[in-house]
Amino acid sequence: MHNTINTINTINTIQPELTSKVIKEKVKKNIVVDVKNLAAYFGKTKVLKEINLPVPRNKILAIIGPSGCGKSTFLRCINRMHEVVGGTMTGEILFDGKHIMKYDPVQLRRKIGMVFQKPNPFPTMSIFNNVVAGLRLNGVRNKKKLSVIVEQSLKQVALWDEVKDSLQDSGINISGGQQQRLCIARAIAVQPEVILMDEPASALDPISTAKIEELLYELKKNYTIVIVTHNMQQAARVSDLTAFLYMGELIEFDKTSKIFTNPALKQTEDYISGRFG
Amino acid sequence: MEFNLLRRKVNNYVILSLTFIAAAITVLPLLFIFYYTISKGITYLSLDFFINMPKPVGEVGGGMANAIVGTLILIGIGSAIGLPVGIMTGIYLADFGRNKLGKVVGFLTDVLSGIPSIVVGVVAYTLVVIPMRHFSAFAGGIALAILMIPTITRTTEEMIKLVPDSFREAGLALGIPKWKTSVNIVLRSAWKGIATGILLGLARVAGETAPLLFTALGNRFWSTKIFQPIASLTVYIYDYAKSPFSEWNQQAWTASLVLIILISLISLLFKFLTRSKYKSR
Amino acid sequence: MFYKSQLKYKSKTKKKNYFNRLVEAGNWGDLIFERLTQFFALLVFLLVILIGYEMYSGSRLSIQKFGWQFLVTSTWDPVKEIFGALPAIYGTLVSSFLALMISLPLGLGVAIFLSELSPGWLEKPLSFLTELLAGIPSVVYGLWGIFVLVPWLRISVEPFLNKHFGYLPFFRGAPYGFGMLAAALILAIMILPIISSISRDILRSVPDSQREAAFALGATRWEVIKIVLADSRSGILGATMLALGRAIGETMAVTMVIGNRALISPSLFDPGYTMASIIANEFTEASSDLYLSALIELALVLFVITIIINMAARLMVWRMDRKWETVK
Numbered sequence: 001m002h003n004t005i006n007t008i009n010t011i012n013t014i015q016p017e018l019t020s021k022v023i024k025e026k027v028k029k030n031i032v033v034d035v036k037n038l039a040a041y042f043g044k045t046k047v048l049k050e051i052n053l054p055v056p057r058n059k060i061l062a063i064i065g066p067s068g069c070g071k072s073t074f075l076r077c078i079n080r081m082h083e084v085v086g087g088t089m090t091g092e093i094l095f096d097g098k099h100i101m102k103y104d105p106v107q108l109r110r111k112i113g114m115v116f117q118k119p120n121p122f123p124t125m126s127i128f129n130n131v132v133a134g135l136r137l138n139g140v141r142n143k144k145k146l147s148v149i150v151e152q153s154l155k156q157v158a159l160w161d162e163v164k165d166s167l168q169d170s171g172i173n174i175s176g177g178q179q180q181r182l183c184i185a186r187a188i189a190v191q192p193e194v195i196l197m198d199e200p201a202s203a204l205d206p207i208s209t210a211k212i213e214e215l216l217y218e219l220k221k222n223y224t225i226v227i228v229t230h231n232m233q234q235a236a237r238v239s240d241l242t243a244f245l246y247m248g249e250l251i252e253f254d255k256t257s258k259i260f261t262n263p264a265l266k267q268t269e270d271y272i273s274g275r276f277g
Numbered sequence: 278m279e280f281n282l283l284r285r286k287v288n289n290y291v292i293l294s295l296t297f298i299a300a301a302i303t304v305l306p307l308l309f310i311f312y313y314t315i316s317k318g319i320t321y322l323s324l325d326f327f328i329n330m331p332k333p334v335g336e337v338g339g340g341m342a343n344a345i346v347g348t349l350i351l352i353g354i355g356s357a358i359g360l361p362v363g364i365m366t367g368i369y370l371a372d373f374g375r376n377k378l379g380k381v382v383g384f385l386t387d388v389l390s391g392i393p394s395i396v397v398g399v400v401a402y403t404l405v406v407i408p409m410r411h412f413s414a415f416a417g418g419i420a421l422a423i424l425m426i427p428t429i430t431r432t433t434e435e436m437i438k439l440v441p442d443s444f445r446e447a448g449l450a451l452g453i454p455k456w457k458t459s460v461n462i463v464l465r466s467a468w469k470g471i472a473t474g475i476l477l478g479l480a481r482v483a484g485e486t487a488p489l490l491f492t493a494l495g496n497r498f499w500s501t502k503i504f505q506p507i508a509s510l511t512v513y514i515y516d517y518a519k520s521p522f523s524e525w526n527q528q529a530w531t532a533s534l535v536l537i538i539l540i541s542l543i544s545l546l547f548k549f550l551t552r553s554k555y556k557s558r
Numbered sequence: 559m560f561y562k563s564q565l566k567y568k569s570k571t572k573k574k575n576y577f578n579r580l581v582e583a584g585n586w587g588d589l590i591f592e593r594l595t596q597f598f599a600l601l602v603f604l605l606v607i608l609i610g611y612e613m614y615s616g617s618r619l620s621i622q623k624f625g626w627q628f629l630v631t632s633t634w635d636p637v638k639e640i641f642g643a644l645p646a647i648y649g650t651l652v653s654s655f656l657a658l659m660i661s662l663p664l665g666l667g668v669a670i671f672l673s674e675l676s677p678g679w680l681e682k683p684l685s686f687l688t689e690l691l692a693g694i695p696s697v698v699y700g701l702w703g704i705f706v707l708v709p710w711l712r713i714s715v716e717p718f719l720n721k722h723f724g725y726l727p728f729f730r731g732a733p734y735g736f737g738m739l740a741a742a743l744i745l746a747i748m749i750l751p752i753i754s755s756i757s758r759d760i761l762r763s764v765p766d767s768q769r770e771a772a773f774a775l776g777a778t779r780w781e782v783i784k785i786v787l788a789d790s791r792s793g794i795l796g797a798t799m800l801a802l803g804r805a806i807g808e809t810m811a812v813t814m815v816i817g818n819r820a821l822i823s824p825s826l827f828d829p830g831y832t833m834a835s836i837i838a839n840e841f842t843e844a845s846s847d848l849y850l851s852a853l854i855e856l857a858l859v860l861f862v863i864t865i866i867i868n869m870a871a872r873l874m875v876w877r878m879d880r881k882w883e884t885v886k
Contacts, residue, residue: 079774081770081773081774084769084770084773104282106282106285106286106776106777106778107282107776108776109773109774109775109776110775110776113774113775114770114774116767116770116771116774118767120765120767120768120770120771121771122768122771122772122785122788122789123789124785124788124789124791125788133772133775133785134775134776137285137775137776137777137781138281138776139281139285183771186771186775187774187775190775190776285778285781286778288778288780289778289779289780289781292780293675293779293780295667296667296668296670296671296675297671297675298667299663299664299665299666299667299668299671300667300668300671300672300676300684302664303664303665303668303688303691303750303754304684304687304688306691306747307687307688307690307691307694309702309706310694310698310699310702313702313705313706314698314702317705361598362598362601362602365594365595365597365598365599366595366598366599366601366602368595369595369596369598369599370599372592372595373592373595373596374599378596378599378600378603379599381603382599382600382602382603385602385603385606386602387868387869387872388606388865388868388869389602389605389606390868391803391807391864391865391867391868391869392609392807392861392864392865393806393807393808393809393834393860393861393864394807394809395807395809395834395837395838395857395860396609396613396807396857396860396861396864397609398837398841399613399616399837399841399853399854399857400608400609400612400613400857402841403612403613403615403616403854404608404612423605423609426602426605430602454585454587454588455587455588455591456587456588456590456591456592457587459591460591480693483695484693484694484695484696484697484698485695485696486695486696486697486809486810487696487809487810487834487838490838490841490842491841491842494842511695511697511810514697514698514701515697515700515810515814518697518700518701518704518705518814519704519814526705529701530701533695533697533698533701536695536698537694537695537698540693540694540695541693544693
């Protein structure tokens, strides 16, 4: 509770005019990921500038903005993948109230799953092994337990009926849309708290995209989702909250309905109505 | 969970340090070989080594003028035969090679590059030495040519394929015949890459010994005649290394040093060419 | 590229007409250019056929006399003119496989270090050094082998192995220095750059999305590398076989340190022979037609073995190259 109020105070100082409604909505929810004054760099280039953004539990937060605005980098800061590619960051990201730098990156990433733009199943592993790859890393060996989790996870992503007879086939012999759902199943099999999605549907056909969007709605019940997308209709359809990033800065953050119907800033309105970006 | 994580992290660090050790071990023999070649070879490295003939057993000093010239002549004969064949075949594979002949020749080029050099020596022996009834620089040159053809063919082909089609189209649109487009535009923009391929091929054959043992044979005297046996640095190193005379052993080290310097010069040229190619782009 | 397809199309439909039109248009140049390059391509084609034929015809005498016995008998006696290649085949295979066992883990370690771990400033010089290793002539390795490696083996390594592991048949007998162990070690050094540089390229060809997927699941760096390795296993197998092909055909360095005796012995201290080193040693001494023919047959066997290995290797590396196109 205390934490939440803190966050809202932070938002207040940055964007005082927006938060009154947010407070009413979010005050009783707790915040899973709390981003404070985050700045991210590649070498000396600053790609994110002082971002403040609370992510409430069991909500879908969409991050929109033109290409190169730092959406993906923002996502990668949260599970410390940014440092894998040689980037650095300053500021604070609190995950369950603890600074992410105080976590072991390996453990942090177990609790914050990620799904990428292009489906990337492991081609040398079967569908079954793809799903349990994360569990195996964590030392789960019990075959029965693994089978249960595989079934659960694949059902959750609505892939079970399509692949239940071919669990031992390679993970790349299925369609792109199925591959992406397999990757989501792989991410949720380790029971993370948060799932980060980096344009998960951009490489897929419309039908697969629709399936993924449906799936997001289901997943919201158990997980908190941060999704990066350049497709504004998608953001409007699936998310509860939307953040608009431009040139590494957080321009506006509010309820999705508010952003898409009555944005506070002209810049946001221009972007949403397609006048730039 | 905690214990599992600890185990995984320990595993991680142990194996990662093993790869570092592997890298160190790999570099070690190289440093050793360089150290010995330089420290032992430098004893006799002087102008004398380049301008004098080998001395008979028991006499101190002498050089390998004939072998140095012989090696250059052998590379020269090899290039005179191998370069045109390799380059033209490469052009064929790149420009006209999408048919059966092209595929077969491409495959055979790979076959050729896998043949051990000693086998190539045997072939050059049966092809050239037996009909001519004596060992010769020419036979050695043929063997070296066969060895350099695959390298040169493949690099030529790849370099030509790297030239964007728009270059050709531009030439053709100007009404230039295809062959002139190929020669003047495509080859001209690919020549640096092809030159590096040539150098790579030369560096490869410069150090060859096995195919020369029973083709060029070796010669203790000064000879530049193409149809006579000829001396080469590598065969000298082999003979002198096996000999019981420490004087000759010493000279083998010096010859190795000279050979490595020769090859390094070739590969330095190669590095230089590849570097300037990327800069211009 | 585009006029090639044009050419193909034309030649399929009206072959004669195409050339006629070229000639009518006074475009002799194109025709000559194509024919000229084609001539050289045919030359390469004929060359390989010729190599195979020459070796077959050169070894006919020996093939007729010994038949398959040549490959399975172990007497190599030039005086009585009895030739069995088994010791040479044994020596070739044992020295090459031993070399592979030593250099595969090392080469893979280097490849992993170069492609996944090493900081940028270290990677370039290290790659350059391993490539230098590949550029040293075989005969220089042999020279180094005779004067540095062999004495070291004779004075320290072999007595040590004999003392502590002498109960194994591999480490028995007098420590000559010259022998199978020396040959295997020098081969290992020589094929290391092949394994490490090809494996490095193959590891690099694995898309980063695979590494990210593993990292995002909470894998440690080594666990990420394990997944990358699994992805590249066929390519690495190909690299290993290319290296094996090189080791089997390697001549000079091995000839200089292996001791050159047609002997089949379990002890690695004992001298041996390889197919390549018999040819190198005895070819100019071959006094009779049958002797020469037997040596040429050895070359033929070597030729066939290396071709099979190389083709298999190239197939694997090639399959690896294609693989990611379906995933991407």
